[in-house]
Amino acid sequence: MKKILPVILAAGILPILIIGCVLAGAIGVGIYFYYSPTTTEVPTPNSNKRPPRNAMPGANPPHIRNNYGSKIIVEEFADFECPICATVYGEMKKVENEFGDKIGVVFRQMPLTSIHRNALNASLASEAAGKQGRFWEMHDILYEKQKEWNVFPDARDQFARYAQSLGLNVAQFQNDMVSLPLKSRVDLDIQRATSMGITGTPTIFINGKQVPVNDMNAEGLRKHINQAMSENQ
């Protein structure tokens, strides 16, 4: 080393060596973090694997928009307080408008209660609205007004106001929000998510095949729906 260093210094290649080592190190670190799993037992966010055959069924009947008889079913696991879900909601709207009754959209409750203080109540609010036949209207309001209600430590009063704006029986809505049957529906959807190894929201499946997270936008969803349609012909 004592003999080599002066030669390297004289040749002026030491800085080039340093820069080369840093470049190699940066690439190595990048590759390590790219493949670093967030958990050991769930599909990576970018997988497009199918869920296991023993997946729990979830709440029955599920909340489904558009044509139930459609061959293409888009199943979304989401949390109403998740800001990324609110963004994907906008993308899903575009896709639903384009495809109309060619696709059925199923919503599954997956409130991340450990990080979102109002998520469970938001899920229950949507279920309570659903009991009066207005699930999807409440679903849309909760996403569109997310920034309005997620500032409150307890947003139940806000949800009651939304119920009123939808013309619901508010007293019944509030009672239903704390009822066991609706809590069970949410729990069943969470069990389905857990049995399928889902840990993040939103997670979307099209005919049982998970959409990679990088494709959870209008363009990506369109691509996967068209692919599912061509597979079903």
Added chain:
Amino acid sequence: MNIEQGTTKTKVWIYALVAVFALVGLADATYLTAQHLSGANLQCSVISGCNEVLASPYAKIGNIPLSGLGAIAYFVVFSIATLIAFNYRGLKIILLIIVSMMALTSLWLIYLQAFVIRHFCQYCLLSAAVCFTLFGLTLFARFKENRKLA
């Protein structure tokens, strides 16, 4: 040790510091780029929480993650600072231009986080702090060199 040697030593230390801070920025940006490409930022999860900033449309230009461009910029700054510390000439102005652009970009990104997205990303704030430090160090080095010439 005469004034020239002292000045040269100061120059080496300043640019070595620039290189070290650029390494910190490079590590930060490389991590964010890997997370972006793996899709880990595009979901809320109980493990990593939600990152509104990194999942926002402002986190990329087209399909290229902004953190990737940042990683390239940090690597260039590191390389130039290393070469200057080893007495390669003619690169100081280029370094100043690059760190100035990085500092301006950081100001813009802080504005977006504060007033548009209304959430902050800790890794982004770290990167901004590094950019401002690089800008400050580079300016300081230029100031020392101009004093020597005067």
